Amino acid sequence: xxxxxxxxxxxxxxxxxxxxxxxxxxxxxxxxxxxxxxxxxxxxxxxxxxxxxxxxxxxxxxxxxxxxxxxxxxxxxxxxxxxxxxxxxxxxxxxxxxxxxxxxxxxxxxxxxxxxxxxxxxxxxxxxxxxxxxxxxxxxxxxxxxxxxxxxxxxxxxxxxxxxxxxxxxxxxxxxxxxxxxxxxxxxxxxxxxxxxxxxxxxxxxxxxxxxxxxxxxxxxxxxxxxxxxxxxxxxxxxxx
Amino acid sequence: xxxxxxxxxxxxxxxxxxxxxxxxxxxxxxxxxxxxxxxxxxxxxxxxxxxxxxxxxxxxxxxxxxxxxxxxxxxxxxxxxxxxxxxxxxxxxxxxxxxxxxxxxxxxxxxxxxxxxxxxxxxxxxxxxxxxxxxxxxxxxxxxxxxxxxxxxxxxxxxxxxxxxxxxxxxxxxxxxxxxxxxxxxxxxxxxxxxxxxxxxxxxxxxxxxxxxxxxxxxxxxxxxxxxxxxxxxxxxxxxx
DNA sequence: CTTGACATTGAACATATGTTCGTGTATGAT
DNA sequence: ATCATACACGAACATATGTTCAATGTCAAG
Numbered sequence: 001x002x003x004x005x006x007x008x009x010x011x012x013x014x015x016x017x018x019x020x021x022x023x024x025x026x027x028x029x030x031x032x033x034x035x036x037x038x039x040x041x042x043x044x045x046x047x048x049x050x051x052x053x054x055x056x057x058x059x060x061x062x063x064x065x066x067x068x069x070x071x072x073x074x075x076x077x078x079x080x081x082x083x084x085x086x087x088x089x090x091x092x093x094x095x096x097x098x099x100x101x102x103x104x105x106x107x108x109x110x111x112x113x114x115x116x117x118x119x120x121x122x123x124x125x126x127x128x129x130x131x132x133x134x135x136x137x138x139x140x141x142x143x144x145x146x147x148x149x150x151x152x153x154x155x156x157x158x159x160x161x162x163x164x165x166x167x168x169x170x171x172x173x174x175x176x177x178x179x180x181x182x183x184x185x186x187x188x189x190x191x192x193x194x195x196x197x198x199x200x201x202x203x204x205x206x207x208x209x210x211x212x213x214x215x216x217x218x219x220x221x222x223x224x225x226x227x228x229x230x231x232x233x234x235x236x237x238x239x240x241x
Numbered sequence: 242x243x244x245x246x247x248x249x250x251x252x253x254x255x256x257x258x259x260x261x262x263x264x265x266x267x268x269x270x271x272x273x274x275x276x277x278x279x280x281x282x283x284x285x286x287x288x289x290x291x292x293x294x295x296x297x298x299x300x301x302x303x304x305x306x307x308x309x310x311x312x313x314x315x316x317x318x319x320x321x322x323x324x325x326x327x328x329x330x331x332x333x334x335x336x337x338x339x340x341x342x343x344x345x346x347x348x349x350x351x352x353x354x355x356x357x358x359x360x361x362x363x364x365x366x367x368x369x370x371x372x373x374x375x376x377x378x379x380x381x382x383x384x385x386x387x388x389x390x391x392x393x394x395x396x397x398x399x400x401x402x403x404x405x406x407x408x409x410x411x412x413x414x415x416x417x418x419x420x421x422x423x424x425x426x427x428x429x430x431x432x433x434x435x436x437x438x439x440x441x442x443x444x445x446x447x448x449x450x451x452x453x454x455x456x457x458x459x460x461x462x463x464x465x466x467x468x469x470x471x472x473x474x475x476x477x478x479x480x481x482x
Numbered sequence: 483c484t485t486g487a488c489a490t491t492g493a494a495c496a497t498a499t500g501t502t503c504g505t506g507t508a509t510g511a512t
Numbered sequence: 513a514t515c516a517t518a519c520a521c522g523a524a525c526a527t528a529t530g531t532t533c534a535a536t537g538t539c540a541a542g
Contacts, residue, residue: 009519026304027312029269031499043521048501067308067499067528071268100341100375132375134341137476144266157450160403160475180477209398234401234473235378236421272529284491289531308498308529 008057014039015050016059019072029068052176058139064174073139101143103168105129109149109156109182109191116149131166131233138168138230145171146230158207159193165234167193169227180208180229186222193229249298255280256291257300260313270309340377342384344409346370350390350397350423350432357390372407372474379409379471386412387471390423399448400434406475408434410468421449421470427463434470 018038022030030038036047051070054060063069107116131148138146151165159180161167167182175181175196183205184191194205194215203223205215217223259279263271271279277288292311295301304310348357372389379387392406400421402408408423416422416437423434424446435446435456444464446456458464 026310028307028310031308032501033499041520043523044500045502045522046520049519065500065526065528066269069267069269069309100373132340132377134373134375136373137474139476154451157401157452160398160401162401162449208403229477231477232473232475233378234475235380236470236472237380273531274529282490284493285530286492286532287490290489306496306498306530 011039011041012050012054012059015047015054016072016075019060019070020075023072029070031068056176056178061139064172100132100134101138101146102130102132103143103146103148105131105166106147106149108152109167110152131168133168133231147171147227155190156193158209158212160208161193161232162234165232167229168231168233170230172228173225175225175228182226182229184224184226185217186224187217191226196225252280252282253291253295253300256288256295257313257316260301260311261316264313270311272309341373341375342379342387343371343373344384344387344389346372346407347388347390349393350408351393372409374409374472374474388412388468396431397434399450399453401449402434402473403475406473408470409472409474411471413469414466416466416469423467423470425465425467426458427465428458432467437466 015035015038018035019030022034022038032044032047032051035051036042036044039047041047051060051062055062059072059074061071061073109116135143147169149167149169151161151163151167154163156162156165169182172181177197179196180193181196182191182193183196192205194207197204197206203217203220205217207214256276256279259276260271263275263279273285273288273292276292277283277285280288282288292301292303296303300313300315302312302314350357376384388410390408390410392402392404392408395404397403397406410423413422418438420437421434422437423432424437425432433446435448438445438447442459444458444461446458448455
């Protein structure tokens with residue numbers, strides 16, 4: 001092995017501080033280069049590197065290829081800054097109280113078929129087919145592109161997911177290393193849930209069950225990412241067996 | 242002269258509404274093109290034109306050449322807007338609270354140790370260590386003897402339960418056939434989660450994973466039922482591996 | 483009917499901003 | 513040592529996004 005990851009470094013801390021300060025005074029997020037300036041780093045890739053770490057640790061959230069889309073999920077220090085606007089204060093109060101979100105169930109996920117996607121991009125959905133989840137259980141603030149699927153069949157067992165489980169997913173067409181994604185495999189003509197790792201010249205799809213072997217995909221085009229898995233819920237009933 | 246400026250048009254109103262809605266749910270401002278989509282305008286210059294008007298009228302503020310830098314200064318809607326939204330939110334909060342139940346996390350469940358039970362004498366628990374679940378997801382009406390455990394280690398894999406999962410359980414000392422229970426096995430000195438089946442002269446403990454073999458217990462006294470599993474929740478983070 | 487301010491369009495443009503990649507350095511484990 | 517990994521740099525790249533402009537349509541006042 002090698003150098004141990006030391007959790008949060010001084011730079012991580014500074015970035016978080018800068019983010020909250022900047023957002024507080026400007027009302028929008030800084031760009032990568034602006035963050036770089038604030039910590040005296042000229043390389044944008046290094047900032048990107050830090051931001052990915054902070055995201056994996058759950059401190060921030062950001063959208064792929066969208067400028068200034070960083071959201072602070074977890075302020076680093078106890079000193080909470082006063083919200084600039086009424087709307088923001090209101091939002092904070094509401095999220096502290098209400099904190100429940102209704103996620104539409106888009107359909108069933110079966111190994112042998114592509115997964116159904118939520119019907120509309122707008123915030124309309126049928127109240128009948130939805131699951132209510134406490135915001136406190138969800139890592140992301142952005143709750144808009146979440147949807148849920150009911151698992152059908154035992155074929156996701158290698159992903160530690162059972163028949164009847166409910167999988168909460170976030171729409172995505174790309175993934176970062178270590179994220180669990182729903183993938184459509186052209187070669188096998190099947191949907192599967194795996195941890196995603198991009199390696200040198202291939203993609204490794206690692207089952208959640210550590211006893212099982214990974215799948216390797218050479219051709220990135222033969223695999224389509226449908227979404228990232230955010231949560232799995234299993235309601236346990238009496239089951240014949 | 243010519244056409245009179247009519248103050249705020251329908252489109253201005255829609256833009257303002259879209260801005261607040263988008264910022265509220267995404268945490269950052271939309272791009273000009275996204276605003277255009279929301280009002281069915283394909284020309285970015287027209288949106289820019291509207292935004293300049295809104296800025297001159299003091300409704301919004303934005304920075305030159307900086308993406309997604311729009312700030313809403315004055316929410317639209319004649320008077321009713323903010324109070325209405327507050328009222329709505331509080332109504333939502335109330336109903337959310339009513340339909341949500343806070344389940345205490347009694348501790349960690351490890352294969353090699355008996356499971357911790359909730360400090361049941363008093364109906365007091367630390368708010369920090371609890372999970373909020375929507376009542377609609379719980380089968381049982383009786384919510385009082387529910388408690389939650391965080392799974393530690395990979396030893397529950399045969400029960401399709403992973404390290405870090407949260408298991409919601411109901412206190413019980415007996416079980417019906419087909420129910421998933423947490424059991425302490427005197428013989429093996431371990432805690433395990435299995436489906437429970439009482440057969441002619443023995444008890445069959447069936448793993449949730451259908452690929453795995455059951456355990457048989459002849460002596461009912463060497464096994465202690467700690468509770469029934471009601472629900473399993475897995476929050477999926479990025480996982481190194 | 484003109485006229486001119488307002489409204490709208492589409493495309494081209496400029497650049498702000500996130501992403502990728504090759505390379506290099508330090509650090510700890512073996 | 514030597515190996516793998518985390519950390520770091522900077523340039524080239526791709527694209528997301530704001531800006532500009534010339535042309536055209538619309539409508540009410542003159």
